[in-house]
Amino acid sequence: MPAAFETPVMTSRLKLGILASHPIQYQAPLFRELATRCDLHVYFSHRQTPQAQAAAGFGVAFEWDVDLLSGYEHSFLPNVARQPDTGAFRGCDTPTIADEINVGGFDAFLVMGWHLKCFWQAIRACQRHGVPVMVRGDSQLGTPRSRLKQAVKALLYPWVIRQFDACLYVGQRNREYLEHYGAPASRLFFAPHCVDTLAFASAAAAADRTAVRAGWGLTPDDRVVLFAGKLMGNKRPADLVRAVAQLGLQGQRAVLVWAGDGPDRQALQMLGESLSVPMVFLGFCNQSQLPGIYRAADALALPSSSETWGLVVNEAMACGTPCVVSDACGCAPDMIVPGVCGAVFEMGDLTALAGALAKALAIKRDTLALAEQSSRYSVAATTAGVLLAVQALQNRL
Numbered sequence: 473m474p475a476a477f478e479t480p481v482m483t484s485r486l487k488l489g490i491l492a493s494h495p496i497q498y499q500a501p502l503f504r505e506l507a508t509r510c511d512l513h514v515y516f517s518h519r520q521t522p523q524a525q526a527a528a529g530f531g532v533a534f535e536w537d538v539d540l541l542s543g544y545e546h547s548f549l550p551n552v553a554r555q556p557d558t559g560a561f562r563g564c565d566t567p568t569i570a571d572e573i574n575v576g577g578f579d580a581f582l583v584m585g586w587h588l589k590c591f592w593q594a595i596r597a598c599q600r601h602g603v604p605v606m607v608r609g610d611s612q613l614g615t616p617r618s619r620l621k622q623a624v625k626a627l628l629y630p631w632v633i634r635q636f637d638a639c640l641y642v643g644q645r646n647r648e649y650l651e652h653y654g655a656p657a658s659r660l661f662f663a664p665h666c667v668d669t670l671a672f673a674s675a676a677a678a679a680d681r682t683a684v685r686a687g688w689g690l691t692p693d694d695r696v697v698l699f700a701g702k703l704m705g706n707k708r709p710a711d712l713v714r715a716v717a718q719l720g721l722q723g724q725r726a727v728l729v730w731a732g733d734g735p736d737r738q739a740l741q742m743l744g745e746s747l748s749v750p751m752v753f754l755g756f757c758n759q760s761q762l763p764g765i766y767r768a769a770d771a772l773a774l775p776s777s778s779e780t781w782g783l784v785v786n787e788a789m790a791c792g793t794p795c796v797v798s799d800a801c802g803c804a805p806d807m808i809v810p811g812v813c814g815a816v817f818e819m820g821d822l823t824a825l826a827g828a829l830a831k832a833l834a835i836k837r838d839t840l841a842l843a844e845q846s847s848r849y850s851v852a853a854t855t856a857g858v859l860l861a862v863q864a865l866q867n868r869l
Contacts, residue, residue: 486862487511489578489603491569491594493558494518495540497759498783499584501668504543505855510862514546515572517564517590518556537758547572549590564590570597578603580862582640585609586632595635604637604865608663608858610780612645612802613652629653637868638861642781643806661864663857665781665803669790669850673843675763676791684768688729688752695726695833698769698793700762700784703734708775708798710736710743711825715775717747718826725750726833731757731765766791771832776801777819789813789846792838796828807849811835813842 488510492499495516506512549566557563570593573581581598583591586607598605617625630653633639639655640663641647647660682692690696697716703709709730716728728749730740733756744751757765766772772788772795779801788795789807797804798819808814814835815828847853 485511486579486859486866487577488513488858488862489573489576489581490514490584491581491591492516492584493564493588493590494520497536497538497540498667500538500540500543501671501851502666502854502858503546505851506858507544509855509859512544513576514544515566515569516546516548517566517569517588518551518558519548520558537760551590553589558588561587562589564588565593566590567593569594570600573597573603574601576603580604580606580637580865582606582608582858586635599635604862604869605635606638606640606858606861606865607636608640608642610642610646610665610802611649612780613649614645614800614802615778615780625653637865640857640861643802645802645805646780661857661861663854663861664806664849665783665786666849666851666854667783667786667790669786669846672763672766672787672790673792673846675760676767679764679767681767684764688754688768690727690752695724696729696769696771697726697829697833698729698731698765698772698788699774700731700757700765700772700788701774703730703732703736703740705736706776706778708777708820709740711775711820711822712773713740713743713747713749713751714822715825715829717749718822719829720749722826722830724830724833726770726829727752729765729769730754731762762787763791766793769793770837771796771814771829771835773825773829773832774798774801775817775819775825779803782807786846786849789842792842794832794835794837794842796825796832798825807845809841809845813839813845 553565581603633653633655639650642665728751730753766788774782774797781802785795785803785807795814800819804816815831817824817828
């Protein structure tokens with residue numbers, strides 16, 4: 473994986489189009505940075521509602537409290553789906569994207585996946601009008617799949633991959649996924665999974681760690697393990713309760729702080745009480761709250777059984793917080809340097825999870841190594857990767 477990045481030198485300002493399902497908090501900083509380096513227009517296929525956010529597993533209806541739309545040109549396409557939804561193939565049906573591509577004069581066009589009808593409408597339009605088309609996603613082979621689904625993908629996905637002139641991979645496991653289905657090395661470009669690392673680091677540095685902890689009823693000496701995300705089955709939050717209980721039996725008391733909500737909250741409360749694990753439930757936490765929460769923690773834990781990446785790890789590390797992740801998380805081989813910025817454990821092994829937590833809690837916060845690892849997965853690094861792919865496609869013409 474590249475350890476450094478350089479933005480390619482452009483002989484002329486390129487025009488890039490992007491189709492995304494809906495405004496996403498992780499993508500907006502990337503779009504803003506790209507807009508400073510090329511002529512960019514982003515199209516959205518769906519307007520997400522607060523109620524849909526709750527249905528997606530957040531547990532409460534909400535709007536993100538950070539700006540998702542300023543700093544880059546964008547349009548919302550008419551979604552003619554009978555039941556608009558980003559979770560179903562036919563839920564995003566935007567036939568007018570073909571007209572936009574026809575008149576857009578794009579040097580390249582990027583679709584953020586191939587799992588929605590709107591993406592295929594864009595792919596076909598690009599092919600009709602001679603516009604190079606790129607794809608960026610985060611799928612990995614480790615995601616649990618039935619034998620039938622594996623067989624169908626083995627037949628279909630090599631053909632899918634051939635539809636793209638470039639595949640932007642976000643990390644090691646995503647590259648392996650694309651290679652597994654036939655993507656040639658000449659069409660692979662590293663555009664890492666990223667968050668706005670500079671914004672997170674700046675906000676965390678400004679947060680009063682002691683005051684945040686005091687608001688939780690904790691002292692500066694308490695050891696805090698943080699979980700940030702949806703409280704639901706595939707995240708395996710109960711594993712974390714049991715592992716922290718093991719730490720307590722070994723004489724390493726830790727407080728478990730939950731930044732999130734979801735269907736498992738009540739069961740987790742009952743489990744924590746039965747195992748005498750001290751816990752603090754913060755409920756759903758919006759984006760502006762997170763840097764202070766990460767700074768107040770001593771380690772973040774992500775014990776998921778299925779996680780294509782795990783961007784909370786990027787966020788926490790940008791705030792100087794060591795991380796523990798299961799080996800099922802897509803980010804594990806990229807983000808975690810064992811003993812330096814966290815630990816990786818075998819998913820479902822509670823003893824290994826407890827040991828990984830102990831190792832992470834022994835790592836000092838806010839080290840240069842954590843900052844350097846975080847910077848490798850920054851908006852600037854991703855922007856450089858996207859533009860390198862666009863320039864390579866232009867050079868082939």
